[in-house]
Amino acid sequence: MYKTISNIDPGGSPASWKIRLGASPIIGTAIHSGTNVGDACRSLMSLSDTDRRREEDPFTERFIADFPTQIVVHRSRFQVDLNRAREAAVYMSPDQSWGLEVWREQPAEDIVRESLAFHDAFYSELNRVLADIETRYGRFVLVDVHSYNHRRDGPVSKPMSRDLAPDINIGTSSMDRQRWALVVEAFMETLRGHSLNGEPIDVRENVSFQGKGEQTRFVHTNFPETGCAIAVEFKKIFMDEWSGKPDWGTIEQLRAILASTVPVLESVLRGMR
Template identity: 55%
Template sequence: MRADAETIGNSGLRFWSTRYGDSPVIGTAIHDGHDVRGDVAGLMALSDGERLREEDPFTAEMVSGLCNQIIVHRSRFEIDLNRQSDKAIYLDPDQAWGLNVWREQPSDTALGKSLNFHQDYYAMLEQTLRNMEKRHGAFVVLDVHSYNHRRAGPDGPATPQDKAPDVNIGTSSMDRERWGDIIDVVIEHFREVEVNGRPLDVRENVAFQGKGEQTRFVHERFPENGCAVAIEFKKIFMDEWTGEPDQLVIDQRRDAITSLEQVLTDVLRRRQ
């Protein structure tokens, strides 16, 4: 029996959506959101397109086939849930790829509301994972993100392939010896997926090392039973400058993540 929960109200009021059921695997898309709270939206210097370029659109769709999922609707430009709270609001361009996020800095009251959102999210996440631990023992969090590889502009050169794998698996905050079988299975699973007639280039800790706050939080709070895998998909599933999706590639990513659930479930069961 699966329960669906979502904040009631229009899209601008939603915090996150959750689905919870009988599986030891959960997928998150914490940078998929584009909504911004009304009291700070008018203070932003960035256009919708500029924000979208650094968000992770379509990652919610990629985890949509999983039994358990958390989808965040608020933009990382309001507050970045994948950074520690004292660095989660981009007040300096150095925190945001050189972008000047604010034309007017939010008040302390507004910043406090954003920080409360960060705190509430991690309280919800911990309770959700406590429930999974109670039901299943060990569990896996698939922390799904995406990343840009055409920062030189829409007509500029892409980041060289040796520095930008199609799928980057980040593992730096985990006990690699304890969870190596999980990581090996994830990497091999995605390598079986093809794009334009070739296998996906899947590597570990190349473009990113999995140093985000969410994976760190999971490994700190659940050192025995929680394995959080940061999955960064290079934005070959969309045009990162126009936002135009390649639905076929998005569907391939979704199907790969959906089928990974049973693979990981089997690995966890063999570990018991």
């Protein structure tokens, strides 16, 4: 039995986020999968759709499609970044956005205020959903799914060194690592137990990213005893990061691999009671 909750923008705009609630303490989120930008923001942006989408996390919604509870955000991080602290959630200068000039003209105060209100509304709803799951199950695991570029110098450039760029990077820096050791280690070992296109999967912890985003911080601050949030960064080996063309075969493999962690995480949580 599932229940879906959508946040609808005023004026009939598409849903800004969608939450599907399932009967499990395991949650998958894709808060950077969105590409939607409101008309007022779009008119002020100098950034092309191609450049913008290169820094978004396309197809991460697909990776969590088998999770019992799913939280998917459809609004672009270039309008408001839900994985940044509130005061940094609207990119105002290139140093906040990989050197990219986002704005042709700086957004007016009312546009920024609306974006920050969206940030507030999302975290209020997230808190409500997680508190309900905590009440029902005692503990929960939130798998915070993202992706990252590894050919930043151009479409035919050499990829980043594998030493610095695992296929799947697990970020854990904001959690009580000792408290959640059984959860994190079972999660990583399950991922490592699979192959991808016939090759072993390189899964490492806190290499290219350390899990310092706002969503994991929020979970560990507000649910310190009961909530474990694992930041997961998939290297964009599942697509051409410059053209945006997906490799659906690899995407579906990664979806199944990630889904295989759900029963494992459920079992570990039951054993912690």
